[in-house]
Amino acid sequence: MSSSVVSEFAEYTGMLVHVNNAFAGTIYGTPGSSSGSIILEMSITNPAGTHYVQHTIQVQESYSYSTSFIETIRGQVLTPVIPTLSGIGNGQFTISPSLPNGLLLDGTTGVLSGTPSVNSTQKTYEITFANRYGAVSYSLLLLAYEPAADIVYSTTEIEITRAGGFIEYSPSVSNGVVSEWSIVPTLPDGLSFANGVISGQALNNQSTTMYRIYGNNSGGVTFVDLNITILEPAPEFIPLQSAYVVERGQLLSNIVVGNIGGNISAWTITPQLPDGLVFADGMISGTPTVNMSSIVFTIRAENTGGFDEINFTLQVLEPAPLIDSTSAAIVGIRNNSIEPLILVNSGGMTSEWSIIPQLPSGLTFENGTIYGTPMVNSTSELFTVTASNEGGSSQFTFYIEVFEPEPQFTLSTSNFLLFRGVAFNAIEVSSSGGNIASFSIRPPLPSGMFFDENRGMIQGVPLIVSPEIQYTITAENSGGTYQQLLTIQVLNQGPVFTLPFETISLTERVEMAKFAPFLSSDVVVDTWSLEFAQGEQLPEGLVFDSTTGSIFGRPAEVSPLMNITLNATNDGGFYSLSFTLKVLSDYDGDTIPDELDEDDDNDGYSDKEEELKNSDPFDSGSNPIEGFEVIIPNTEISLGAWDIIGMMTGIPLIVFLSFSLLTRNKRTARFLEQLESAKSRKDIAAVAEAYESAIKWRLIGPHQGMRLERIRAEADDKLEETERQFKYKVEDKYKQLEPKKEEPKAQFFDKVDQTPLVEQSKASAESEESDEEQIAESEESEKPTGEDSEESVKSEVEAPSIDAEPSLIDENGRQWYHDDEKRYWWRDESQHEWSLLDSKDSE
Structure with a gap:
């Protein structure tokens, strides 16, 4: 039979196994070292069988301390050193050799404690724990230092910058002198430690690191813990230009921020750059695609040592305009619209247009286009158009020339017939086109004719005969030329002449003054002729000179009034003037026509007197019955019978004077009528001679004679001016003065009845008679007398x-x-x- 028993035991290194009896199968001894758990299987055999027993043995350390090296300072309380027990007990702790004075080992607990009072070099001490099972030893080192000096730094947190300035941190030492210094761990490159001093220039960055500094002396050591941080140097920018301008679409020249500080760990830019520009590692580059007004930008760089910032402005402009045109000139015509000139801009948008100088009136400049209708001429002139924007400007130059519209003109007629020496109405042109700058004519005009090149006018007096010639008048202006043809022929001027008077009154059997037409000196007449009414001809005795056009001779008989036309002909034409001619009767042959003869029968009695006294005025043998008259002594005044009767019978003197005055006025009125009806200066002279005789015989008063003389002078001046207007200029060598016909003198005053004269004298007022006598006396006194007087008067002229x-x-x-x-x-x-x-x- 077999059975199994399982048990578990705890054993301790260096201690005896707790089994008391040494029976067979007993395990005993002392574990030399801890080996962890051990499983032992024991078998017990007897005849009855084998019995198996499993034992698990756990081998543990007996005890332990947290350190095997204990450092103490004399005079300072040692922090208790407490062992860790594994559960054993009932033992005693001992130590060998003896601890320095002041330190104790608790034999029960094994705790080391106390305050060393002496220095002790480093020694090995063995602590033994013993109980009934055995003894276990534990070795440790113990050192008792002399109390160290007090070491104090200004800061225990040291922060420096790489490659910064030289640093030096020195301690403050008290309560002793440090004989030996040390630092653990070793300082970074660039820094050194000597005699407690940290100094130098850090070469490398370093995060925060703790360093222990020992200060030793013969009595002990002191240590201090420091934290050292080595930072990167803060960025430090190289200044930039304050403003940058770039055009839209134009590559920006890189904007680089230069840094002479520490390495940069981060870059920023605010605000955001316009499209097309890039910012990286402190550099702005690129091609802006949009316009931007001037904006302030800030670039910031950072690292462990800090940061730096830099500001600048950046503006992105519209590119400058770039204008051009396919035409470099505008050629226009005044009052005609021009072909617009359009400027093409291949650059930036234009914000403003300008043009200099000012355009001619009628032309307009608008947004780079020139158009309109010029209203004024302009010579070729250079114009400059400027297109501008914020990015710049561009210019384009061109010429403008505005011509006058092509000249046109008309003439009233194209054929002109002129006469040599005769002024003609100016030949003028009528402009119907543009303003004409100048005229010219080809070939040259005949002598004496002038061409006004400013007005295109032909004027003057042709001095030579010219055949029919075709002339070309050319008008010119800036717009072109225009021509018109005309023909001019210059002939001798028609034989224009004037007559000395329109009526010729002749007296039968009396030689007439030659009647000759007046001609200008430059007029030539080839032939002269006379025209009469049907059946009429010149009176017998008169002769017509066909080479001079004059009429002269002695009419043999009376002829009624006839109309005669005098014709002059030359190669330039003919000219005619009409006049009348009559021959008056002269009964008594005294050369005075009967209608003017106061005594037609020349018997010494006036026709009126004979008619009043019933005597035949045309019979010299029929005479009126004469009365008697009395001659006032020493005068030429005679008094007839009726004068004496009137005076004798007491007729008031005032009646006599009134009658005399009335007679003078009528005679004066008759002279005035004759002056007004005078047709020539010769007629005026005849009237003047008649009233001079009347003044001499006191038939009119002196004041009436003065009035007649004034009127005569005025009439004579008018006729003279008329002759001058009709060019009655007679050359000295070619014209003869018509013979002055001596008017017959009245030789019959001695035979005329003086009664009317006496009656007229009686009719004058005494006051008037007195005044007239005074005037007459004054005139007589002023007249020179004798030969000397006549010579003196002539010598004054x-x-x-x-x-x-x-x-x-x-x-x-x-x-x-x-x-x-x-x-x-x-x-x-x-x-x-x-x-x-x-x-x-x-x-």
């Missing part, structure tokens, strides 16, 4: 030079010289100077 050309030569061979209002004459070669015409000469 400066005669013309003896070599002066005569103005006229009359038919009697007398030469006449006119100087203003004075007339001089030269009778023949026997004279040695010009004579001033006076009353005596005129008679």
